Amino acid sequence: MNRQWFISGALLAGGSVFAERVIDIRGKGQGKIGISLGSYRTGFDAASKTFLAVLKADLNRSGHFSVTSSGGALNVTGACQAGSQMKADVHVYQVATRKKLLGKSYDAAASSARGLAHKVADEIVYAVTGKKGMASGKIAVVGNRTGRKELYITDMDGKNMRQITKDRSIVVGPRWTPDGKSLTYTSYKRGYPNVYMTGKGKPISSHGGLNASGAVSPDGKTLAVILSVSGNPELWLKSLRTGKLTKRLSSTQRGNEASPCWSPDGNHLVFVSDSSGRPQIYIISKNGGRASRISSSGTESVAPDWGTNGYITYCSRVGGKYRIMVANPVAKTVRQLDADWADYEDPKWAPDGRHIVCSRTSNYRSSIYLLDTLKDSPVALISGSGDWYSPACSP
Amino acid sequence: MYKMVLKLVVFSMVAGSLALVGGCKKSKPGADLYGSGDNLYGDPLMGDTPMNDDMMGVPADGDRSMFEPLFFAYDSSQVNPEEAGKCEDVAKHLKKNSGGGVIIEGHGDERGSREYNLALGERRALAVRDYLISLGVEPAAIQTKSLGEEMPENMGHDEGAWRLNRRAVFAIY
Numbered sequence: 001m002n003r004q005w006f007i008s009g010a011l012l013a014g015g016s017v018f019a020e021r022v023i024d025i026r027g028k029g030q031g032k033i034g035i036s037l038g039s040y041r042t043g044f045d046a047a048s049k050t051f052l053a054v055l056k057a058d059l060n061r062s063g064h065f066s067v068t069s070s071g072g073a074l075n076v077t078g079a080c081q082a083g084s085q086m087k088a089d090v091h092v093y094q095v096a097t098r099k100k101l102l103g104k105s106y107d108a109a110a111s112s113a114r115g116l117a118h119k120v121a122d123e124i125v126y127a128v129t130g131k132k133g134m135a136s137g138k139i140a141v142v143g144n145r146t147g148r149k150e151l152y153i154t155d156m157d158g159k160n161m162r163q164i165t166k167d168r169s170i171v172v173g174p175r176w177t178p179d180g181k182s183l184t185y186t187s188y189k190r191g192y193p194n195v196y197m198t199g200k201g202k203p204i205s206s207h208g209g210l211n212a213s214g215a216v217s218p219d220g221k222t223l224a225v226i227l228s229v230s231g232n233p234e235l236w237l238k239s240l241r242t243g244k245l246t247k248r249l250s251s252t253q254r255g256n257e258a259s260p261c262w263s264p265d266g267n268h269l270v271f272v273s274d275s276s277g278r279p280q281i282y283i284i285s286k287n288g289g290r291a292s293r294i295s296s297s298g299t300e301s302v303a304p305d306w307g308t309n310g311y312i313t314y315c316s317r318v319g320g321k322y323r324i325m326v327a328n329p330v331a332k333t334v335r336q337l338d339a340d341w342a343d344y345e346d347p348k349w350a351p352d353g354r355h356i357v358c359s360r361t362s363n364y365r366s367s368i369y370l371l372d373t374l375k376d377s378p379v380a381l382i383s384g385s386g387d388w389y390s391p392a393c394s395p
Numbered sequence: 396m397y398k399m400v401l402k403l404v405v406f407s408m409v410a411g412s413l414a415l416v417g418g419c420k421k422s423k424p425g426a427d428l429y430g431s432g433d434n435l436y437g438d439p440l441m442g443d444t445p446m447n448d449d450m451m452g453v454p455a456d457g458d459r460s461m462f463e464p465l466f467f468a469y470d471s472s473q474v475n476p477e478e479a480g481k482c483e484d485v486a487k488h489l490k491k492n493s494g495g496g497v498i499i500e501g502h503g504d505e506r507g508s509r510e511y512n513l514a515l516g517e518r519r520a521l522a523v524r525d526y527l528i529s530l531g532v533e534p535a536a537i538q539t540k541s542l543g544e545e546m547p548e549n550m551g552h553d554e555g556a557w558r559l560n561r562r563a564v565f566a567i568y
Contacts, residue, residue, distance in 0.1 A: 149545065170545045173510045186513070191455025192540055193513065210517040210541050213510050226514055228539065232521060233514040256472075256514035272511055278470065279511050300470075302508035315508065345508065364552050390509060 033128065034072025035065045035092075040079070047082035047110040051117045057157065058121030058135040063354060063376050064128070074101070074128065082110040090120055092127060102127040114160055125352075134352035138394040140164070140174040140183050141368055145386035151185055151198075156350065156393075158368065158381030164198060173259070173390055177216045180394045184214040184223075195225055205238060207245075213259050216240065217266050222286075224249075224260035224269055235260055235271055237286065249284055250275075250291070261306045270294070270304040270312050270329075281314050283329060294327055296334065301325070307349030308395070313356055315345045324358055326373060337371055339378075344369070348393045357381065359389040454538070457498050457566030461488070464548075464562040465523060469504070472518035474526050482523060485565050486530035489537075496536035498566040499523045504557035505544045516541035523563045 037056060042048040059065045066072070073096065078089035085107060092102040102124060108116040115136075122133030137156040142149055151164040151171045165171055167189040174185040183198045194203035195214035205211040209228035216223055223238045230248065235257040237247040250257045255275035262269055267286055272279050281295035281304050295301035295316065304314040312327045318336065322343040327334040337344075342362035350357055350370070360369040360378070367383030368391050382388045462485050465478045474482070489497060501520030503512040520539035528534055549556035 170542075172513060172543065172545065188542075188545075192538075193542075209521075209539050210513060212513045212541075226510075228517045228521060228541075233517050256511065256518055258511040258514040259508065272508075274470070274511075274515075279507065300507065302511045 032066040033064060033074055034068050035059060035074040035076060035124075036068050036070055036072040037076045038069035040076050042079070043081035045082045045110070047086050047113040048080040048088075050113040051080050051082075051086065051088060054114050054117035054157070055121055058118060058133075059124065061157065061370070061379065062121065062125050062133055062135065062352070063372055063374060064125060064131075076124075082113065084110055086110045086113060086116065088116060088120065090124070092124055114155060118155060118157075131354075132352050134350040134355060134393075137351040138176075138180075139357060139368065139381070140176065140392040140394075141382060141388050142171050142174065142390045143382075143386055143388050151183065154382060156381075161382075173213055174392045175215050175261075176392055176394045178218045178220055178395055183392070184216060186212045186214070195223070204240065204243075215260050215262060215269075217262050217286075218264065219266055222246070224262065224271075226257055226260070233257055235269070235273075235284075247286075247288060249286075249288055259303055261304055261312075263306050264308045264310065270306050270314075272302050272304065281312070281327075294329055294332070294334075295325070303346050305348045307353050309349065309353035311349070311353075313347040313349060315347060315358075322361075324356060324371060326356075337373065344371070346390055347371075348391055350393050351395060357391045357393050359391060361389075454496070454498065454568045457568035459500075459564050459566045461567050462565040464564045466558060467519055467561040467563070469557070469561065470507070470515070472501075472515060472522045474522050479526065482526045483530060485567075486527050486532050488567070489527070489532045493533075493536075496538065496568055497527070498538040498540050498568065499527075500564040500566060501539065501541045502546060502548070502560055502562050502564070503544045504560045505547065505552070506557070507544075509543055509545070513541050513543035516543045519561075519563050 040052060042052050056067045060067050075093045075095050077091045080088040088106045090104055091100060093100055106116055118135040121135040125131060125133035134156050139154050139156060141152050143152050148168045149170045151174055152161055153164055154161045167187055169187055169189040172186040174183045176183055185196055186193050187196050193210055193212055195205035195211045197204050204223060205214055205225050207227050207229040210226060210233055212226045214223050214225045221240055223240050225236055225238055226233050227236045232253055233256045234251060235249040236245055238245050252273060252275040255273055258272040260269045260271040268283055269286060270281060270283050273282050279300045279302050280293055281301045282291040282293050284291040299317050301314055301316040304312050306312050312329055314325050315322050316325050322345045323339055324337040324344045324347045325334050342360050345359050347356045347358040354373055356371045356373060358369055358371060359366045366387040366389045368381045368388045370379040370381050463481050465481050485497060499520040501516035503515050517539060520541055524537045524539055527537055547560045549559045
C-alpha cells in the first residue's frame with residue numbers, strides 16, 4: 001500500500017530527472033537484486049581492500065541490491081590494485097543474458113579509495129536501474145563534541161568526517177548551495193545570528209535582529225532567509241548579487257516564519273509558519289500571494305525539505321513523538337514513516353530521492369540516521385562523541 | 396626578528412592578494428571548494444577567510460547579572476502580566492543611563508526544531524522590546540538577539556527545566 005503510494009507519485013516527478021535504463025526492479029514489487037562480488041579480485045594492499053569493502057556496503061545501502069559472494073542475477077568481475085595510485089577495473093554482467101551492463105577502468109590516488117568506491121557504487125546503481133545513487137553524496141551536520149557547535153561534513157555513509165568551522169561559536173541549520181560547492185548556515189561568531197556561506201568571510205545576511213535559515217535558490221541568484229528587520233520574523237528574498245532585499249513573502253505580525261526550502265524548479269518555497277497558532281507547513285509562490293498549508297496531522301509540523309523527486313519531507317509531532325512525514329504537494333497526500341519509540345527530526349532527502357537522512361534522539365542523545373522510504377531498516381550513520389543533528393544532504 | 400616580521404608581512408600580503416585573485420575567479424569550474432570532479436576523490440579545504448566586518452558598531456555583549464530574566468509559556472511569545480514588572484526595572488535603568496542600552500536575548504526550550512525556536516526566541520525578545528518601548532525606552536537603545544534552544548539555562552529534560560529555558564535575558568551595556 002505504502003509502496004503503491006510512493007511509486008504513483010514518483011511518476012509525477014521522477015520522469016524528467018532520470019532516464020529509464022535496462023532493468024526495472026523497483027515498481028514491480030520484487031525483492032532486491034542479488035549481486036555477486038565473489039570473483040572480484042583485490043591486491044593485498046589496504047587501499048584496494050577498503051575499496052571493495054566500501055563498494056559492498058554502498059551497494060547494500062543503496063536499497064537496490066543484496067550483495068552475495070556467489071549466485072545472484074548480477075556478477076561483478078574485475079580487479080583492483082593500489083600502490084600510491086590505485087586502478088580498478090569493474091565489469092557488471094547480467095548473468096541470465098550474459099549482457100554487460102557496465103565495463104570501466106578507474107584511476108585514483110590510493111588515499112581516495114573510499115571516494116572511488118562511492119563513485120563506482122553510484123555508476124553500478126545507474127547502469128542497472130537507471131536511477132541516481134546516493135553514495136557519492138555528502139552530509140553536512142552540526143556536532144557539539146568540542147563543547148561548541150561546529151559544522152562537519154561526512155561522506156554519505158557517515159565516514160570520512162571533516163570539521164568545517166572552527167569558530168568556537170554556534171552553528172545552526174546548514175544547507176548546501178544548489179551547486180553542491182558551498183554551505184550556508186547561521187552562526188553567532190560575530191555575536192549576532194547572521195547567515196554565512198562557506199568560503200566567504202563576511203556574512204551574506206547581517207541585518208539587524210535575526211538572520212536565519214538562509215537557502216539559496218536553484219538558479220543560485222536568490223537567498224530565501226528569515227529576517228526580523230521589519231520588527232517580526234518574516235520570510236524574505238534577497239538578491240545574492242546586489243545584497244538587496246527584493247521581496248517580503250510573509251507578513252504575519254502575530255506569527256513566526258522559519259525553515260524555507262525551494263521547490264526543485266525554484267518557483268515555490270515551502271516553509272514553516274505558526275500564523276495559525278502552531279507551527280505548520282506552507283507553500284508559497286516566489287512571487288508572493290497566499291500561502292497554502294500542506295500539513296494537517298500532528299500538533300506541530302516543522303523542518304520541511306523539498307526533494308528533487310517532487311516530494312516534501314517534514315517533521316510532525318504525533319502523539320508526543322517527533323515523526324518523519326512524506327507529502328506529495330500535488331496530490332495533497334501525506335504518509336508517516338514507520339519509526340520506533342525514539343524521536344526523529346530534521347529530515348532531508350538523500351541525493352537518490354529515495355532515502356531520507358534525519359536526526360534520531362533517544363535518551364537525550366542525538367545521532368544521524370538513514371531512513372528508507374520503501375522498506376529497508378533505518379541505519380545509523382553518525383553517532384557517538386557528543387550529539388549530531390541538523391543534517392543536510394548535498395544535491 | 397625584524398626580518399621575520401617583514402617576511403610575515405610580505406607573506407600575508409602575497410597570501411592576501413592571492414585570496415583576492417581567487418575571489419575574482421569564482422566562476423572557473425574546479426576552482427571552487429566543492430562539487431568539481433575532484434570532490435569524489437579528495438577533500439577540499441573549506442578554510443574560513445578572516446572576518447573584517449564589525450557589525451556596524453553594535454555592541455555584542457553586556458552584563459546579564461543586573462536584572463532577572465522574563466519567562467514565557469510553551470510556544471508563546473506573550474509577555475505575561477506577572478512577568479511584566481521585571482521590564483519596569485529595566486526601563487527605569489535605561490531611562491536613567493542614556494548612552495547605554497540593552498540586548499534582549501530570547502531563548503526557547505529544546506522541543507521543536509532549532510530553526511523554528513530561533514524565530515520563536517526572536518519573537519520573545521521583540522515582544523519584550525515592544526514592552527520596553529511602551530514604557531518610554533528609546534528604541535535605538537534596545538537590540539534583540541535570539542539564541543533559540545542553543546543556550547539552555549538548565550540542561551534538564553523536563554517541564555521544570557523547560558520553564559527556566561523559555562526566557563528573555565537582559566544584557567545591559
